[in-house]
Amino acid sequence: MSNQQPPVAAITAEQVVSYLENNPDFFIEQDDLLAQLRIPHMRGSSISLVERQVAVLRERNLEMRNRLTQLMDVARDNDRLFDKTRRLILEMLDAQTLDELVSAVDDSLRHSFGVPFVGLTLFTDKHISVGRSQTLKSAQQHIGGLLAGGKALCGVLRLKELEFLFGKSQAAEIKSAAVAALEYQGIQGVLAVGSDDQQHYSNSMDTLFLTYLADVLARLLPSLLASLRAVK
Template identity: 60%
Template sequence: MTDKPQAPAPQPLDTVEDSAAPVLGADAVAAYLRSHPDFFVDNDDLLVSLRLPHQRGDTVSLVERQMKVLRERNIEMRHRLSQLMDVARDNDRLFEKTRRLMLDILDAGSLEEVVIAVEDSLRQEFQVPFVSLILFSEVATPVGRWVSSSEAHHAIGALLSGGKTVSGSLRDHELDFLFGEDQRKQVGSTAVVALTHQGLHGVLAIGSRDPQHYKSSVGTLFLSYIAEVLGRVLPRHTSSLRSVR
């Protein structure tokens, strides 16, 4: 009695050259899986993308329901991870811009260079359309914008009293003082931080046309860092500052 000729074993899918691989039909795939019953043991990640109905009439099995829930959770987690990565990349870019600005402020050799470094960086690097740096003094100075402390407190005293960065929508007279009447009409939202350090007093404000850009809950950590550095550097370049009463 002679042995029956055996059908040749199907060639593993991963050994077929891409350029010469024929289009596989359902029968070929089924034959391969029958010859390799442990295929999904070593490739269980493929099970997530497969549809395996397990229905009996109008009912759905617990296995199918479980797989559906797991897929949905997997998609949600990937979406959250993508959002976190986007935030991390934005923070990295913001940190690098802030680092360069702080170095420019520290390297500045005069009050004029400090003012130019701040305004140019915020407008060009940070892409802020409206920037206002105002220092308070009773003595006029030809560099930058200076106002008396009484004028400042009359116009924006509410923004300075808390000692914290304020963001959101401001009143018209506050916007007029910070950005001028012409620009005020274009400003939708602002972030304002007071400059206060060893007799130096002033305010740094940035504005956006978008009313939602600087919300009341927006993080202002980097703007606070810039204000703290300015508060320590500016007194080196002027001796005409007086404390605000």
């Protein structure tokens, strides 16, 4: 006894015509199908289906052009960001002293990247005459929650956190900030950037650039800090 199903009869053109006659709105929700159909548009006649198909293709063409424009804008922004980053990294590599390194980072972020508030703080029990420094214990008390995850983060910070990162004189002006930890060969610290716009550093913002900058900075600090101690 055979279990094979009987072959399905092919749909005839007459059946298709009959279905479309009974369902005149069928193509309204079938944009994908309309884009694939080939229908001759005879001169002197008015075929709404052809007009609909042309409209669909025109809309899709406009959408693709908008997407392409957006991609080109992103590419140009990335080129500008790469160029600024390259120049900053070269300036950091050229720094011969801790003072030059701190100045290179601060000046570039403020002027090239347009960052109004920059805070670079090293965690050490010894006093450092260059830049800002705090003890690790103080850092854990004031911004321990920001450093717990070990990843850069963005958002609206509490006043005591802002005061620790940027100093009391600037804290009240900062509405949002991004923070990246510095850690390499026993050197610990934090690099922070701030804005007077509460939405500028949102928690969904990409922190790749800040993390990259913090990683490079952390690797340059040990030798310059050693040189600073040797001079003393």
